[in-house]
Amino acid sequence: MDAALALIVGKYNYWIYIVLMMIGLYAVVVKKNLIKKIIGMNILQTAIILFYVSIGAKKGATIPIIAHAHNGGGEHVIHAAEYINPLPHVLMLTAIVVAVATLGVALALSIKVYKQYGTLEEDEIYEKIRES
Amino acid sequence: MIWEFEFIILFLVVVCGIGALAVKDLLGASILFGGYSFMMCLLWAIMGAVDVAFTEASVGAGVSTVLFVAAVFRTSRRTKD
Amino acid sequence: MKAIAMVAVVLCGGLLIYGSLDFPDWGDPNSPASTHLSPYFIENAIPDTSVPNIVTAVLADYRGYDTMFETAVIFSAGIACLLLLRMFTPNAPDSRLYRHTPTGVTIRIEQGGKLPENTQEFQRIDLSWVPYDVIVNTGCRLMVPFIQLFALYVIAHGHHSPGGGFQGGVIYGAAVILFAVSKDLRSAIEQVGEKMTAYLSSAGVLIYAGTGLLCLFLGGEYLNYSALAGLLGVDPIAARSHGILIVEVGVGLAVMAVMVSLYYILSSDGKLDEGL
Amino acid sequence: MSQHFPAIIIVIPLIAAFLVTIAGWINRRYCMPIAAFALTTALYGAVRLVLQVMAGGAVTYQMAGWPAPTGIVYTIDALNGIVLVVVSAVALLNLVGTSQIVARNYADRLAPFYSLYVLFVTGLLGIVITGDAFNLFVLLEITSLTGYALIGMGRTHAPLASLNYIFMGTIGASFYLLGVGYLYLSTGSLNMADIAAILPSLYESKVVLAAFVICMTGLFMKMALFPLHGWLPNAYALAPSVVSGLIAPLTTKVMIYVMVRIALTVFTPAYTFGTLGISQAIVWLAVIAIVMGSFMALSQKSLKKMLTYIVIAEVGYMVGGFWLANRTAMTGAVLHIINDAAMTLCVFLAACSIRFKLASDRFENLRGIFRKQPVTMAALVVGALSIIGVPPTCGFFSKWYLLSGGIAAGHYAFVAALLFSSLVNAVLFFRIFEIGHFEPFSRHGHGPAAERINEAPVTMLVSLLAAAAVLILLGLYSGEIVTNIIDYAIPAQIS
Numbered sequence: 001m002d003a004a005l006a007l008i009v010g011k012y013n014y015w016i017y018i019v020l021m022m023i024g025l026y027a028v029v030v031k032k033n034l035i036k037k038i039i040g041m042n043i044l045q046t047a048i049i050l051f052y053v054s055i056g057a058k059k060g061a062t063i064p065i066i067a068h069a070h071n072g073g074g075e076h077v078i079h080a081a082e083y084i085n086p087l088p089h090v091l092m093l094t095a096i097v098v099a100v101a102t103l104g105v106a107l108a109l110s111i112k113v114y115k116q117y118g119t120l121e122e123d124e125i126y127e128k129i130r131e132s
Numbered sequence: 133m134i135w136e137f138e139f140i141i142l143f144l145v146v147v148c149g150i151g152a153l154a155v156k157d158l159l160g161a162s163i164l165f166g167g168y169s170f171m172m173c174l175l176w177a178i179m180g181a182v183d184v185a186f187t188e189a190s191v192g193a194g195v196s197t198v199l200f201v202a203a204v205f206r207t208s209r210r211t212k213d
Numbered sequence: 214m215k216a217i218a219m220v221a222v223v224l225c226g227g228l229l230i231y232g233s234l235d236f237p238d239w240g241d242p243n244s245p246a247s248t249h250l251s252p253y254f255i256e257n258a259i260p261d262t263s264v265p266n267i268v269t270a271v272l273a274d275y276r277g278y279d280t281m282f283e284t285a286v287i288f289s290a291g292i293a294c295l296l297l298l299r300m301f302t303p304n305a306p307d308s309r310l311y312r313h314t315p316t317g318v319t320i321r322i323e324q325g326g327k328l329p330e331n332t333q334e335f336q337r338i339d340l341s342w343v344p345y346d347v348i349v350n351t352g353c354r355l356m357v358p359f360i361q362l363f364a365l366y367v368i369a370h371g372h373h374s375p376g377g378g379f380q381g382g383v384i385y386g387a388a389v390i391l392f393a394v395s396k397d398l399r400s401a402i403e404q405v406g407e408k409m410t411a412y413l414s415s416a417g418v419l420i421y422a423g424t425g426l427l428c429l430f431l432g433g434e435y436l437n438y439s440a441l442a443g444l445l446g447v448d449p450i451a452a453r454s455h456g457i458l459i460v461e462v463g464v465g466l467a468v469m470a471v472m473v474s475l476y477y478i479l480s481s482d483g484k485l486d487e488g489l
Numbered sequence: 490m491s492q493h494f495p496a497i498i499i500v501i502p503l504i505a506a507f508l509v510t511i512a513g514w515i516n517r518r519y520c521m522p523i524a525a526f527a528l529t530t531a532l533y534g535a536v537r538l539v540l541q542v543m544a545g546g547a548v549t550y551q552m553a554g555w556p557a558p559t560g561i562v563y564t565i566d567a568l569n570g571i572v573l574v575v576v577s578a579v580a581l582l583n584l585v586g587t588s589q590i591v592a593r594n595y596a597d598r599l600a601p602f603y604s605l606y607v608l609f610v611t612g613l614l615g616i617v618i619t620g621d622a623f624n625l626f627v628l629l630e631i632t633s634l635t636g637y638a639l640i641g642m643g644r645t646h647a648p649l650a651s652l653n654y655i656f657m658g659t660i661g662a663s664f665y666l667l668g669v670g671y672l673y674l675s676t677g678s679l680n681m682a683d684i685a686a687i688l689p690s691l692y693e694s695k696v697v698l699a700a701f702v703i704c705m706t707g708l709f710m711k712m713a714l715f716p717l718h719g720w721l722p723n724a725y726a727l728a729p730s731v732v733s734g735l736i737a738p739l740t741t742k743v744m745i746y747v748m749v750r751i752a753l754t755v756f757t758p759a760y761t762f763g764t765l766g767i768s769q770a771i772v773w774l775a776v777i778a779i780v781m782g783s784f785m786a787l788s789q790k791s792l793k794k795m796l797t798y799i800v801i802a803e804v805g806y807m808v809g810g811f812w813l814a815n816r817t818a819m820t821g822a823v824l825h826i827i828n829d830a831a832m833t834l835c836v837f838l839a840a841c842s843i844r845f846k847l848a849s850d851r852f853e854n855l856r857g858i859f860r861k862q863p864v865t866m867a868a869l870v871v872g873a874l875s876i877i878g879v880p881p882t883c884g885f886f887s888k889w890y891l892l893s894g895g896i897a898a899g900h901y902a903f904v905a906a907l908l909f910s911s912l913v914n915a916v917l918f919f920r921i922f923e924i925g926h927f928e929p930f931s932r933h934g935h936g937p938a939a940e941r942i943n944e945a946p947v948t949m950l951v952s953l954l955a956a957a958a959v960l961i962l963l964g965l966y967s968g969e970i971v972t973n974i975i976d977y978a979i980p981a982q983i984s
Contacts, residue, residue: 013179014233016142020149021667022226027153028656029218033211035158035204039165041659043149046172046192048667053181055674058247059240063180064267065374066259078259080252081242084180086267087251088673090276091623092184093268093379094283095666098630100191101290104475105634106655107203108294109641111482112648114207120158121212129646182375183268190383195472198390202480205489232671232699249677249687250558278552278561282615282627285503289608289631292510293638296601297648408514415507422504425496435496437554 013054020047032122034110038103045099049092056088064089138178145171158204158211166197262453264372272377273457277436280460281425283379284418284467291414291471298483311335339397339487353395360388368465372454378461382468389473398481398488407485410474417467421460428456491537495550495563498534498573499615502527506607513600520603521588527607528581531614535573542570543973549620558683564620568823568978571970572617572746575827578959579738579834580610586838586952587731590845590945594731595642602642609635609735613743622669622755623679625747626662629711632743633658636736640728650723657710657720664707671700672755681755688756692764701765704751712744714808715778718801722785725797730841733793737800738833742826745807749823752811758982762814772903775809778802779906783913792850793840795917796833799876802910803829809903810891816983818894823975825887828875828963832884835872835956839865842945842953858925861943866925868953873918875960878911883963890971 008015024047027040064086066078110120117125148168152161169192177185237244254271264270272280311320314336364385371377393401425436433440438456439449447455480488505527512519541548547566554560565573584606595602612632619625637658641651673679675696676687691697706717713721725737752761762768782802789795807829810822842865843858844850859866875882888907895904944950963970 011233011236011239012142013239014236016146018226018229018233019146021229022222023146023149023153025225025660026218026222028660029221030215031153032213033158034652035200035207036153036161036211036213037656039152039161039200041656042165042196043153043168044660044663046169048663048670049184049188050172050175051667052670052673053176053179053184054239055244055246055670056181057179057240058242060242061180063182063375064255065182066255066265066267078256080247080255083255083267085247085251086254086271087679088246089181089184089268090271090279091679092181093187093272094279094623094627096184096187096191097283097379098286098627100196101286101634102630102655102659103196104199104290104479105293105297105637105641106652107199107479108297109637109648109652109655111203111206111479112297112641113652115482116648120207120210125649183266183377183380186375186380187383190380190387194387195383195390195476198387198394199475199479202476202489205480206482228699228702232696232703235695236674244674245677245687246674247677250679251677253559274553275555275560279624279627281503282624282631285506285608285611286627286631286634288507289605289635289638292601292604292608293634293641296598296605296638297641299598411510411514415510419504419507422500422507426500426504429493429496434551434554435493435500436552439554 013057014051017047017051017054020044020050023047034113034120034122038106038110041106042099042103045095045102049095049099052088052092052095056085058084138175141171141175141178145175156211156213158207158209159201161211162197162200162204165200166193169193169196261450262457263450264454264457266372266374266377268375269371269377269457269461273460274438274453277425277457277460280464281418281421281436284421284464287468287471288414288418291410291474294475294478295411298478299485300483310338312338337399349395353391357388357392360391361385364388364465364469368461369458371461372457378464379468381461382465383472385465385469386472386476389469390476393476393480394489398477398485401488402477402485405473407474407477410470410477413470414467414474417463417465417470420463420466424456424459424463491541492550494534494538494541495548495565495618496552498531498538498577499611499618501530501534502607502611502614506604506611509604509607510600513604517596517599520599521584521592524603524607525581525584525588528577528584528610531610532574532577532581535570535577535614538565539567539570539574539974541565542567558678558680561619561621561624562680563618564682565618566978567974568749569617569746571827571974571978572743573614575830576610576613576617576739576743579830580606580613580735582834582952582956583731583734583738583838586949587734587841589948590841591731594729598642602639605635605638606732606735609639613739616743617746620681621679622672622681622684626666626669629662629665629747632740633662633711636740639732639736640724643727643729643732645727646723647727647729650720650727654720654724657717661707661710661717664703664710666707668700668704668707671696671703675700681750684755685757688760692760697760698765701756701760705748708744708748708751709808712741712748712804712808713801714804715774715781715801718778718782718804721801722794722797725800726791726794730793730837730844734834734837734841737797737837738830741800741804742807742830745804745811745822745826748808749811753980758814758980762983768812768814771812772809772900775805775812776902776906778805779809779910783910786917787913790852792843792852792855792921793837796836796840799914799917800833803833803876806888806891806907806910809906810894813894813898813900813903814983815894815898816979817890817897819979819983820971820975821887821890821892821894823978824890824967824971827970828883828887828960828967831956831959831963832872832875832882835868835953835960836876838949838953838956839869839872842949845945845949846943852921852924855921855925859922861941862945863942864944864950865953868957870922871957871960873914873921875964877914877918881964882960883967884960886964886967 024040024044061084064083152164173185173188258267258270262270364381367376368381428440431440438453442449442452550563552561612628615628710717786798807822810818875884878884878888
């Protein structure tokens with residue numbers, strides 16, 4: 001029981017990312033509205049970013065900006081344990097950019113689809129394709 | 133780090149995410165998605181990822197929402213699910 | 214379909230949960246991720262590049278190559294929207310609305326007729342026009358310059374505080390978008406035109422890639438800013454710091470231009486005529 | 490300068506993409522030459538790199554001067570050297586072949602088109618050359634984004650197909666990113682060689698298992714292995730013909746290369762084929778992919794749609810050959826990456842040429858096509874023979890390796906699926922030849938006037954003939970390719 005509790009409490013951020021990821025995945029696959037699908041896709045991507053940021057977290061450490069860097073830096077020794085792991089943050093900056101770029105293209109395409117079929121619902125679009 | 137605060141934000145993230153997908157109006161969904169991004173940004177700021185939080189605040193909660201609203205404005209607000 | 218999707222999602226979640234059982238605890242300072250590579254960055258960011266913000270140092274120097282492609286991703290998103298939505302041979306709008314400013318009378322001009330665009334008395338308005346709002350207009354007009362100033366600060370101060378080219382560029386783009394939302398799209402395009410966004414986005418990425426190429430010609434590896442030391446007249450470590458600033462400016466330009474052009478194209482259906 | 494080739498090969502196309510955009514506002518005629526120059530440079534650099542690798546072993550290049558685990562490092566060995574040559578050559582041939590058609594059909598959007606075209610190729614080259622797991626993701630996204638846009642610019646239902654591709658592609662890429670995250674969590678590194686060095690002590694870890702499964706699922710989605718192939722047929726068939734000659738030969742093949750790279754370099758053969766024990770399941774999946782791809786190809790009524798299902802079946806060949814896990818089959822799989830890229834290029838270029846003249850590629854419109862477009866059809870015949878696997882062409886040799894590898898592994902279902910698929914391919918293509926050659930054209934109501942030769946533009950014919958010649962040359966020299974390059978590409982542990 002204690003072990004299970006420790007598992008849940010020690011990693012609760014990881015559970016939240018799994019929940020968000022499943023929500024996003026479900027929305028992309030099941031939702032019929034294209035904009036809703038795009039929102040689901042974004043939630044999926046954000047969940048993964050949350051996962052990476054959780055990897056970087058470190059208890060008892062501060063943000064990865066070195067204090068007193070330029071005034072009297074000589075005697076100030078930097079310990080790695082004092083600062084949060086910066087690498088996942090760097091990777092996730094890139095991932096956010098990728099997400100917004102994908103979002104732009106997806107929205108442009110959905111506008112184009114709307115202009116063509118007059119609706120954003122997938123089932124109505126397929127109906128129109130079958131009729132023509 | 134105040135764990136109650138973090139817990140509330142984690143809860144709000146999930147609520148906003150589900151809300152954005154459940155609400156039956158695309159404009160509302162875009163705004164809720166903006167709220168989701170902003171909550172996410174707070175969460176990352178708490179975890180010490182200040183650069184990521186800053187980016188998410190300007191991109192996710194800012195520009196993405198505007199792009200969503202623009203796209204909804206150019207298409208329709210109607211949705212069945 | 215719904216059932217299959219549900220099964221797939223549950224399977225996927227199960228796999229993820231199974232994988233997370235072996236995770237180190239959240240925030241564990243002794244996890245491999247915090248002990249293998251990151252101590253090097255934390256301890257050597259200042260000696261190597263003289264940039265206190267480790268994230269900036271890693272982003273633009275150690276992994277600068279990733280960041281170059283990140284800028285290229287943004288650039289290709291802008292070009293992709295241009296290719297997909299922009300109508301290069303616009304068909305004239307069905308009708309245009311003009312407002313006679315002194316009296317507030319609105320005239321609709323059907324296809325074919327045209328009024329001179331820049332008369333004092335007549336002002337072209339969007340088909341879905343909202344009456345002039347003092348609070349919104351004045352508020353936004355006041356905010357835009359300060360947002361732009363803040364954006365420049367974020368770009369320039371990325372070495373010492375959170376921020377950098379990408380965030381600054383987005384904020385600058387947001388200022389232009391705010392202007393376009395509060396006034397109308399045409400007056401925003403008069404300020405930052407379509408050609409300008411195309412040039413700026415190419416120029417931004419060219420600055421980045423060109424800096425790398427310059428390093429290569431000066432005898433270093435690609436993007437090895439310390440090769441610029443002779444050119445900038447500083448020691449190799451400071452040269453890395455300056456190199457980071459140069460590429461951040463490039464990133465900022467490209468991101469700002471692409472954000473603005475994405476908004477223009479999405480909000481006007483590719484006609485760049487009437488916006489949100 | 491020669492030590493900088495790994496950087497130049499990526500950077501020159503990248504810079505060219507931006508120059509094309511600027512050139513588009515000045516004078517549109519400059520766009521195509523700039524793109525062609527960039528791709529030629531890339532091809533030249535790739536060939537030089539392969540020669541360098543053959544002479545002196547793997548080449549490494551440290552970006553920004555940082556050594557391996559800290560910075561991003563390029564490692565070029567025999568495997569990615571040869572794939573680099575294939576990617577740049579295919580892209581260049583398609584660029585030259587379609588230039589006149591593009592100039593005529595897309596005159597108003599030349600600059601964005603060529604800009605995205607070159608960026609797409611840059612992304613593919615980068616995926617192949619990189620030695621960093623995260624860098625691969627960024628480049629993957631460049632390729633995908635430009636690919637979505639290039640597909641979405643097509644007519645009729647292309648935007649919808651492209652949107653579906655976005656959803657599937659993003660899920661795939663996100664899974665890959667998540668897998669890399671799991672690897673990073675358990676090893677703390679992003680460099681492929683470094684991860685491989687740390688992993689052996691973690692083989693029993695659940696995290697590594699999950700990382701492997703997630704990565705592979707994402708890649709299978711991207712390469713359209715059978716149950717996850719839903720996006721591919723519509724996206725490739727509805728894409729503009731000038732683009733499908735680029736995307737169809739390259740995307741899936743490069744993804745298969747990534748799978749080989751991840752499975753062999755990151756996870757090492759000992760883990761992939763030893764500890765894991767899922768090879769058999771994936772081979773069976775490949776068998777199903779081959780059979781289903783062939784069946785679905787049979788039921789199609791237009792040339793391009795049929796070709797897309799053949800692409801799905803071919804993905805099954807390579808995945809199956811790789812997971813058979815013996816040296817012969819793996820040689821076949823790697824050789825097939827090269828050959829399949831060339832033959833897919835050949836048949837898709839032919840389809841593009843036909844569609845340009847007929848404005849349709851439905852089978853009933855192909856009557857008399859041999860008399861109208863003799864050169865195009867000659868190239869299509871060579872490509873078809875290669876896909877079927879007739880000896881002088883290259884398709885035969887890779888299939889031979891795959892077959893003997895399947896027999897050596899004792900996996901007779903795979904062998905049977907390969908033979909069945911070859912038979913189906915023969916049926917498919919001979920049906921087209923029958924329609925094009927033997928069915929009387931005049932039945933359609935046109936007079937004999939329409940039977941005059943009416944060929945596609947010269948550049949198209951040149952690259953069609955070049956592609957056909959490459960197919961035969963690859964066949965004639967396949968022995969040399971195998972002994973000089975592919976033997977070094979496959980790690981020695983695999984017997």
